[in-house]
Amino acid sequence: MSPSADTDHSERGYIIPIGGAEEKLNNPAILDRFVEVCGGGSARIAIIPTASKLEDTGSRYETLFRKLGIPHAQVLPFITREDCQSDQYLDVIEAADGVFMTGGNQLRLSTTLGGTPVAQLIRRRNAAGMHVAGTSAGAAFMPEHMIAGGSEGSTPRPDMVTLAPGLGLTNNFIIDQHFRQRDRLGRLLTALAYNPFAVGIGLDEDTAAFIKPGDSLEVVGSGGITIVDPRDLEYSSMDKARRGQPVSLIGVKLHILISGGRFDIAARQAFAS
Amino acid sequence: MSPSADTDHSERGYIIPIGGAEEKLNNPAILDRFVEVCGGGSARIAIIPTASKLEDTGSRYETLFRKLGIPHAQVLPFITREDCQSDQYLDVIEAADGVFMTGGNQLRLSTTLGGTPVAQLIRRRNAAGMHVAGTSAGAAFMPEHMIAGGSEGSTPRPDMVTLAPGLGLTNNFIIDQHFRQRDRLGRLLTALAYNPFAVGIGLDEDTAAFIKPGDSLEVVGSGGITIVDPRDLEYSSMDKARRGQPVSLIGVKLHILISGGRFDIAARQAFAS
Numbered sequence: 001m002s003p004s005a006d007t008d009h010s011e012r013g014y015i016i017p018i019g020g021a022e023e024k025l026n027n028p029a030i031l032d033r034f035v036e037v038c039g040g041g042s043a044r045i046a047i048i049p050t051a052s053k054l055e056d057t058g059s060r061y062e063t064l065f066r067k068l069g070i071p072h073a074q075v076l077p078f079i080t081r082e083d084c085q086s087d088q089y090l091d092v093i094e095a096a097d098g099v100f101m102t103g104g105n106q107l108r109l110s111t112t113l114g115g116t117p118v119a120q121l122i123r124r125r126n127a128a129g130m131h132v133a134g135t136s137a138g139a140a141f142m143p144e145h146m147i148a149g150g151s152e153g154s155t156p157r158p159d160m161v162t163l164a165p166g167l168g169l170t171n172n173f174i175i176d177q178h179f180r181q182r183d184r185l186g187r188l189l190t191a192l193a194y195n196p197f198a199v200g201i202g203l204d205e206d207t208a209a210f211i212k213p214g215d216s217l218e219v220v221g222s223g224g225i226t227i228v229d230p231r232d233l234e235y236s237s238m239d240k241a242r243r244g245q246p247v248s249l250i251g252v253k254l255h256i257l258i259s260g261g262r263f264d265i266a267a268r269q270a271f272a273s
Numbered sequence: 274m275s276p277s278a279d280t281d282h283s284e285r286g287y288i289i290p291i292g293g294a295e296e297k298l299n300n301p302a303i304l305d306r307f308v309e310v311c312g313g314g315s316a317r318i319a320i321i322p323t324a325s326k327l328e329d330t331g332s333r334y335e336t337l338f339r340k341l342g343i344p345h346a347q348v349l350p351f352i353t354r355e356d357c358q359s360d361q362y363l364d365v366i367e368a369a370d371g372v373f374m375t376g377g378n379q380l381r382l383s384t385t386l387g388g389t390p391v392a393q394l395i396r397r398r399n400a401a402g403m404h405v406a407g408t409s410a411g412a413a414f415m416p417e418h419m420i421a422g423g424s425e426g427s428t429p430r431p432d433m434v435t436l437a438p439g440l441g442l443t444n445n446f447i448i449d450q451h452f453r454q455r456d457r458l459g460r461l462l463t464a465l466a467y468n469p470f471a472v473g474i475g476l477d478e479d480t481a482a483f484i485k486p487g488d489s490l491e492v493v494g495s496g497g498i499t500i501v502d503p504r505d506l507e508y509s510s511m512d513k514a515r516r517g518q519p520v521s522l523i524g525v526k527l528h529i530l531i532s533g534g535r536f537d538i539a540a541r542q543a544f545a546s
Contacts, residue, residue, distance in 0.1 A: 081506060107467065108512040115470030115504060144417065145438050148467065163436045164467035165418050194380065194421065194437035197388030231388060233354060239381040 017139030019203030038098035051104030051137035084116035101138030150187035200228035292476030293409030311371035324377030324410035357389035374411030423460035473501030
């Protein structure tokens with residue numbers, strides 16, 4: 001899916017990918033900020049646990065959001081594609097201030113929600129102002145081009161990443177998570193080298209990008225975000241490299257940002273604070 | 274890249290993916306129809322040979338279009354990303370009625386043109402009425418989600434296809450080519466099963482889909498087009514399958530269309546003629 005129509009940038013909601021393993025008890029900065037963005041204590045938050053195989057993932061976040069002062073947090077248990085037709089669940093998203101997608105396997109999100117009324121409604125509501133956060137698999141699922149899997153390492157190889165269509169909330173960024181913890185620079189570079197039009201966001205654990213309307217972003221959390229900008233790429237051997245061979249890339253720009261850091265997508269410019 | 278803005282459907286140009294090996298001498302039905310769509314003998318056609326490693330691919334098509342009655346056919350030799358900044362070449366696309374992308378390797382197109390002014394201009398001009406045709410690799414490159422490679426066979430497996438961002442002229446279709454000749458149903462099904470929102474088009478050799486403004490399509494050529502529509506997919510095991518294992522899909526709709534056949538994307542309906 002392509003990003004939903006966004007006729008008035010000032011009205012689009014935040015897109016908030018989180019690198020996984022966000023702090024939940026002591027100073028949960030990311031979740032606190034998400035709650036604040038959604039409007040505080042009166043906010044209505046819909047939790048989508050589809051990525052997870054564990055039955056209690058949704059209810060654990062429900063309890064967590066209640067502890068953070070949100071009485072109106074509700075789990076929507078989309079397990080089958082048929083569940084994604086339910087008017088009752090669609091009504092909850094229609095009235096929500098924010099959606100939160102849990103971790104697990106991003107292919108479970110795309111195969112279950114893809115092309116259903118739920119995916120269409122989240123896209124439409126985000127374009128109209130509803131905020132969407134996702135952690136780990138929930139973060140990977142957000143952009144148009146989703147990293148579905150891949151292998152570790154810093155040097156790109158042509159067969160290092162598996163891309164699949166995601167939810168399509170943004171096409172300006174490709175998102176990877178557990179970034180430093182799982183040595184994923186190579187697979188993010190590979191994804192970008194295929195077609196150097198997007199900007200890569202590598203999210204460390206307990207670190208989030210709050211992507212504002214207009215697509216600038218701000219970093220929140222205890223780790224770093226690696227911004228990979230291939231716009232001025234001078235040379236790439238991606239089209240010549242064989243399976244398993246390293247790929248040469250010349251002219252990629254890299255920024256590492258920590259809490260408070262910002263990146264402006266239009267100007268392709270990073271700021272430390 | 275997401276499909277370029279298309280505020281008035283009636284003005285968008287045709288998108289014409291060709292399955293490769295189109296007839297060039299005796300009754301070249303596809304190329305004749307492309308010339309006709311572009312306005313006949315006075316049409317200006319820009320040829321992009323970037324996918325090909327052979328030096329004479331562009332000039333061979335130039336000669337071919339001249340034989341078909343088009344004096345204003347011109348090769349634009351985009352070899353490096355720097356070439357894609359050339360005002361002289363951009364002016365040719367600005368004035369063109371049609372663009373024709375040759376075969377070769379689609380990753381050469383995406384790594385060379387991706388994110389450059391050439392890609393942006395083709396997207397913008399196609400939205401404003403310029404027609405874009407591509408054969409083999411040139412066809413694969415057209416949609417938002419491009420099949421970059423994969424393996425043969427009819428049964429989908431999770432690791433059977435490599436997707437990468439394409440030119441983004443349409444996000445309604447995923448395109449595969451040399452379809453019957455190279456046994457590619459499995460990899461197209463795999464690409465669609467990741468996220469069942471798009472429709473698959475499997476193009477046999479010497480067969481083209483003339484995709485009209487509004488995204489209905491008509492078949493031209495000597496082979497068939499396999500339309501794969503996963504909208505009503507009831508079940509998919511894609512998220513559970515391991516590498517190399519077969520994937521179960523229940524409820525995929527398939528149409529095989531030959532010359533004169535049509536498919537309406539909005540209604541998801543096929544017509545034999």
